Amino acid sequence: xxxxxxxxxxxxxxxxxxxxxxxxxxxxxxxxxxxxxxxxxxxxxxxxxxxxxxxxxxxxxxxxxxxxxxxxxxxxxxxxxxxxxxxxxxxxxxxxxxxxxxxxxxxxxxxxxxxxxxxxxxxxxxxxxxxxxxxxxxxxxxxxxxxxxxxxxxxxxxxxxxxxxxxxxxxxxxxxxxxxxxxxxxxxxxxxxxxxxxxxxxxxxxxxxxxxxxxxxxxxxxxxxxxxxxxxxxxxxxxxxxxxxxxxxxxxxxxxxxxxxxxxxxxxxxxxxxxxxxxxxxxxxxxxx
Amino acid sequence: xxxxxxxxxxxxxxxxxxxxxxxxxxxxxxxxxxxxxxxxxxxxxxxxxxxxxxxxxxxxxxxxxxxxxxxxxxxxxxxxxxxxxxxxxxxxxxxxxxxxxxxxxxxxxxxxxxxxxxxxxxxxxxxxxxxxxxxxxxxxxxxxxxxxxxxxxxxxxxxxxxxxxxxxxxxxxxxxxxxxxxxxxxxxxxxxxxxxxxxxxxxxxxxxxxxxxxxxxxxxxxxxxxxxxxxxxxxxxxxxxxxxxxxxxxxxxxxxxxxxxxxxxxxxxxxxxxxxxxxxxxxxxxxxxxxxxxxxxxxxxxxxxxxxxxxxxxxxxxxxxxxxxxxxxxxxxxxxxxxxxxxxxxxxxxxxxxxxxxxxxxxxxxxxxxxxxxxxxxxxx
Amino acid sequence: xxxxxxxxxxxxxxxxxxxxxxxxxxxxxxxxxxxxxxxxxxxxxxxxxxxxxxxxxxxxxxxxxxxxxxxxxxxxxxxxxxxxxxxxxxxxxxxxxxxxxxxxxxxxxxxxxxxxxxxxxxxxxxxxxxxxxxxxxxxxxxxxxxxxxxxxxxxxxxxxxxxxxxxxxxxxxxxxxxxxxxxxxxxxxxxxxxxxxxxxxxxxxxxxxxxxxxxxxxxxxxxxxxxxxxxxxxxxxxxxxxxxxxxxxxxxxxxxxxxxxxxxxxxxxxxxxxxxxxxxxxxxxxxxxxxxxxxxxxxxxxx
Numbered sequence: 012x013x014x015x016x017x018x019x020x021x022x023x024x025x026x027x028x029x030x031x032x033x034x035x036x037x038x039x040x041x042x043x044x045x046x047x048x049x050x051x052x053x054x055x056x057x058x059x060x061x062x063x064x065x066x067x068x069x070x071x072x073x074x075x076x077x078x079x080x081x082x083x084x085x086x087x088x089x090x091x092x093x094x095x096x097x098x099x100x101x102x103x104x105x106x107x108x109x110x111x112x113x114x115x116x117x118x119x120x121x122x123x124x125x126x127x128x129x130x131x132x133x134x135x136x137x138x139x140x141x142x143x144x145x146x147x148x149x150x151x152x153x154x155x156x157x158x159x160x161x162x163x164x165x166x167x168x169x170x171x172x173x174x175x176x177x178x179x180x181x182x183x184x185x186x187x188x189x190x191x192x193x194x195x196x197x198x199x200x201x202x203x204x205x206x207x208x209x210x211x212x213x214x215x216x217x218x219x220x221x222x223x224x225x226x227x228x229x230x231x232x233x234x235x236x237x238x239x240x241x242x243x244x245x246x247x248x249x250x251x252x253x254x255x256x257x258x259x260x261x262x263x264x265x266x267x268x269x270x271x272x273x274x275x276x277x278x279x280x281x282x283x284x285x286x287x288x289x290x291x292x293x294x295x296x297x298x299x300x
Numbered sequence: 301x302x303x304x305x306x307x308x309x310x311x312x313x314x315x316x317x318x319x320x321x322x323x324x325x326x327x328x329x330x331x332x333x334x335x336x337x338x339x340x341x342x343x344x345x346x347x348x349x350x351x352x353x354x355x356x357x358x359x360x361x362x363x364x365x366x367x368x369x370x371x372x373x374x375x376x377x378x379x380x381x382x383x384x385x386x387x388x389x390x391x392x393x394x395x396x397x398x399x400x401x402x403x404x405x406x407x408x409x410x411x412x413x414x415x416x417x418x419x420x421x422x423x424x425x426x427x428x429x430x431x432x433x434x435x436x437x438x439x440x441x442x443x444x445x446x447x448x449x450x451x452x453x454x455x456x457x458x459x460x461x462x463x464x465x466x467x468x469x470x471x472x473x474x475x476x477x478x479x480x481x482x483x484x485x486x487x488x489x490x491x492x493x494x495x496x497x498x499x500x501x502x503x504x505x506x507x508x509x510x511x512x513x514x515x516x517x518x519x520x521x522x523x524x525x526x527x528x529x530x531x532x533x534x535x536x537x538x539x540x541x542x543x544x545x546x547x548x549x550x551x552x553x554x555x556x557x558x559x560x561x562x563x564x565x566x567x568x569x570x571x572x573x574x575x576x577x578x579x580x581x582x583x584x585x586x587x588x589x590x591x592x593x594x595x596x597x598x599x600x601x602x603x604x605x606x607x608x609x610x611x612x613x614x615x616x617x618x619x620x621x622x623x624x625x626x627x628x629x630x631x632x633x634x635x636x637x638x639x640x641x642x643x644x645x646x647x648x649x650x651x652x653x654x655x656x657x658x659x660x661x662x663x664x665x666x667x668x669x670x671x672x673x674x675x676x677x678x679x680x681x
Numbered sequence: 682x683x684x685x686x687x688x689x690x691x692x693x694x695x696x697x698x699x700x701x702x703x704x705x706x707x708x709x710x711x712x713x714x715x716x717x718x719x720x721x722x723x724x725x726x727x728x729x730x731x732x733x734x735x736x737x738x739x740x741x742x743x744x745x746x747x748x749x750x751x752x753x754x755x756x757x758x759x760x761x762x763x764x765x766x767x768x769x770x771x772x773x774x775x776x777x778x779x780x781x782x783x784x785x786x787x788x789x790x791x792x793x794x795x796x797x798x799x800x801x802x803x804x805x806x807x808x809x810x811x812x813x814x815x816x817x818x819x820x821x822x823x824x825x826x827x828x829x830x831x832x833x834x835x836x837x838x839x840x841x842x843x844x845x846x847x848x849x850x851x852x853x854x855x856x857x858x859x860x861x862x863x864x865x866x867x868x869x870x871x872x873x874x875x876x877x878x879x880x881x882x883x884x885x886x887x888x889x890x891x892x893x894x895x896x897x898x899x900x901x902x903x904x905x906x907x908x909x910x911x912x913x914x915x916x917x918x919x920x921x922x923x924x925x926x927x928x929x930x931x932x933x934x935x936x937x938x939x940x941x942x943x944x945x946x947x948x949x950x951x952x953x954x955x956x957x958x959x960x961x962x963x964x965x966x967x968x969x970x971x972x973x974x975x976x977x978x979x980x981x982x983x984x
Contacts, residue, residue, distance in 0.1 A: 016891075019789075020789040020792065020793065021789075023785045023786055023788075023789040024786065024789050024790070024793075024801065027782070027785075027786040027789075028804060030782070030859065030862075031804075031805070031808055031859075031862065032808070033823070034816060034819035034820055034823060034859070035808060035811065035816065035819060037819055037822055037823060037829055038815065038818075038819045038822070041822060051827065090700065090701045090704055091701070093697055093698075093700050093701045094701035094702075094705075096697065097697060097698045097701065097702075101694065101698065104698075106702070110698075110701070110702055110705070111972070111975075111976060112972050113702075113705040113706070113709055113710060114701075114705065115971065115972050115975050116709070116968060116972070117709060118913075119912065119913065119916040119917055119968060119971055120916075120917075120920075120968075121916070121917055121919060121920020121921070121937060121960065121964070122917070122920065122922070123920050123922050123937045123940045123941060123957070123960075124716075124920060124940075124957045124960060124961060125709075127716060127940065127944060127953060127954065127957050128712030128713050128715065128716045128957070129708065129712050131712060131715045131716055131719055131950070131954070132707075132708065132711060132712040132715055135715050153708060154708075156704075156708075157704070157705070157708040157709055160701070160704075164701075165975075189693065189694075190693060214809075214810055217812070218812050218813050218814065220813075220814055220923060221922050221923065221937075221941075224945075225944070235812070235814050238812075238814055238815065238818070239814060239923070242814075242818045242821065242927065243926070243927065245821070246818075246821055246822050246825075250815070250818060253815070254811070254812065254815040254818070254819070257811050257812055257815065258811050261807070261810045261811050264810075265803070265807060265810075269803075
């Protein structure tokens with residue numbers, strides 16, 4: 012019976028992962044297809060990679076997307092950390108419910124609504140105060156910050172709620188003022204969460220199509236916008252090549268992260284042994300007197 | 301608990317000296333969370349170099365009181381003075397008070413040394429002064445060789461010492477300890493208790509300890525403040541609290557006790573007799589009691605203060621008949637549960653003086669219980 | 682801690698709270714007010730293409746012109762109703778299949794041995810780190826008439842003519858389930874993983890068969906995870922634009938697509954705004970529900 016359950020588990024996992032990964036694998040395989048007809052195999056070729064590298068439109072869009080993603084992720088981490096701190100540490104205050112609503116709503120808000128409302132805001136602001144003049148990188152960055160800071164807030168808030176708050180009290184008890192407590196204790200301890208928050212924000216920004224389409228001006232097409240306008244017309248092998256490059260970058264990132272993690276794991280095991288040995292020493296010193 | 305660490309020390313009882321000035325004064329402090337009184341009108345005086353234990357069950361307000369001393373909570377009303385200075389509204393980072401947290405709260409991203417130096421760095425002391433004070437302190441708690449380690453490379457006992465060193469290195473006027481020994485195993489706990497007392501002697505710091513463990517409070521403290529529902533119910537030395545409890549709650553909270561309900565039948569300044577329906581003979585107590593005549597009172601008798609014998613006592617007071625219902629052999633002593641004719645069960649402990657006694661009292665035997673006139677404590681509430 | 686911060690620096694504390702607060706008010710809340718405002722104005726051929734709501738006439742009179750026509754239009758033209766209902770239907774069906782697929786996967790991972798769990802979860806979220814758009818695009822290659830799936834089915838002899846799969850509702854369901862599956866699995870896994878397994882042993886000890894133990898213990902305890910997962914899939918799926926426009930029939934009515942078309946192709950901003958407002962009204966209840974669930978999850982933190 013136990014075996015039956017194991018078999019069921021394995022089967023579920025195989026089917027589940029097949030569903031998740033077959034599309035990605037197919038993208039990669041066909042990126043090396045020399046035929047223009049993507050799904051009809053015409054022999055191995057890397058010509059679409061060459062075509063991709065000569066496509067200025069895609070390269071420019073990619074540059075813009077990377078720039079937007081880096082800037083908006085950084086600012087989103089700052090704002091999201093503040094919001095997470097307020098929600099996790101400031102206790103109940105007037106307007107807390109509104110703030111927590113405002114930070115979770117963008118997580119699920121359909122992007123067409125967010126995009127439309129941001130565009131209308133920018134247009135109105137331009138009418139009233141003359142800024143932002145036209146739409147382009149600035150408006151895209153502001154929109155992406157608004158979207159992605161919600162995700163950072165959730166990450167930071169949950170990390171802070173796991174953190175023992177007597178650590179912060181201890182620092183204060185030892186004479187550190189609140190802002191020093193934040194920079195010397197809280198920030199270093201939640202730093203890994205900020206890192207993953209940044210990566211999440213970066214990826215979301217790099218990937219966003221709908222909101223960006225609303226708030227981008229002429230001449231500021233991001234990578235997803237260019238991809239969308241191409242794939243709307245059907246499959247196109249250079250997009251497969253682009254996808255393969257993206258997957259490769261992510262895969263390398265994951266392998267590197269996995270490698271460091273396993274090294275840290277080993278370090279932790281060594282440390283645990285050290286603590287065990289230390290305990291032994293301790294007991295002996297207690298015995299001695 | 302075999303030998304009290306204080307036995308070797310000189311008599312230290314500043315609270316009996318009318319001229320002594322209290323070092324910490326808590327005046328009518330109340331703390332409300334919403335409608336809930338966490339601490340309810342507490343006044344306390346704690347003297348220099350005391351180890352004062354706040355003892356009580358969880359939720360009794362002892363931790364809230366400690367956190368108000370540290371400055372993490374602000375009293376709803378009342379005042380707190382330390383060394384004559386009003387501390388009520390001083391934030392924690394400006395108080396001459398340090399705290400050892402129950403979780404130890406050791407900064408995980410700093411080494412042992414950096415943890416201990418943290419408080420001194422906040423004072424902006426000279427680098428070499430910080431270094432020498434950190435070294436001295438680490439040597440005092442026997443952690444000198446672990447200075448460069450990170451917290452997760454330490455055992456629980458060592459972490460406790462880091463926390464202690466870190467809170468002591470600033471030479472606080474008052475050291476607060478929140479359940480300092482709760483996370484240690486039994487052997488280490490006993491050893492650490494004595495060490496804490498030695499450190500207090502060496503540095504001359506005043507300790508306020510919060511604990512729910514009565515044994516810890518008894519061995520560690522100069523005085524105990526027993527708390528219940530946010531109020532202090534009794535303050536006294538460990539032996540005062542044990543031998544002279546002021547209420548049924550106190551006598552039942554500390555150790556175990558047999559409680560006999562009754563009323564005064566003879567009320568003289570030098571003695572009283574208490575009639576009790578559970579007992580065959582009245583209880584005779586060799587001191588007067590202040591109670592309204594006819595009111596219900598209770599006589600509390602500790603299990604070790606009752607003797608068991610087979611012969612019927614030749615006395616008019618302080619005895620009763622009973623049947624042995626259960627015996628628990630504990631090694632150094634045995635616990636007897638005895639059923640009185642009324643059905644009430646009495647607990648008696650007897651030291652096992654002889655290694656083997658063939659004639660030991662056994663199950664279902666009918667026996668007689670007896671105690672001295674000075675053994676019962678009479679409480680009226 | 683909170684009382685402390687209050688004392689320690691009300692000012693510093695207010696600044697910390699004010700920065701994200703103001704940002705979200707300005708760039709998230711106020712925009713909705715503007716959408717609401719514009720949904721009441723009429724369309725113009727100008728830039729911006731709508732008429733102002735407030736008008737100063739010569740005689741110091743402030744004239745407010747509320748044009749309810751956009752909403753009347755939404756009610757009268759049954760295209761909009763159909764789009765709303767169809768979106769909710771498609772989102773519901775997709776959510777159901779996401780749960781049907783996601784629950785066994787989350788369960789299987791949560792009951793694997795601890796060292797494998799993290800790797801398996803990493804593999805679940807990994808596709809999420811690659812482009813969403815490209816992953817949807819991949820399905821075009823799989824579902825089209827001479828695509829991978831049809832070729833495979835012909836090759837094994839299950840069919841002899843390609844089936845039309847791309848540009849059908851089926852393709853949209855597949856696309857949504859595929860894209861949102863990690864959002865279903867994550868909260869479910871988090872819930873199932875922290876479940877105390879001795880509860881099942883206790884149930885077995887008291888005479889429950891394994892499947893009964895699952896139905897009477899595991900399933901009821903995992904309901905908060907089910908709820909969170911379903912909301913995380915359902916709400917954004919209702920307004921989904923990319924998946925139906927790449928995989929669905931061009932005539933398929935999904936409200937996200939309708940809004941997009943009104944805005945970009947018809948350049949009718951007021952109607953697009955009205956569409957957004959009504960969509961928001963549909964989603965406000967599930968969103969508040971989600972918010973409460975999130976708060977409950979984060980709750981118990983404060984003293």
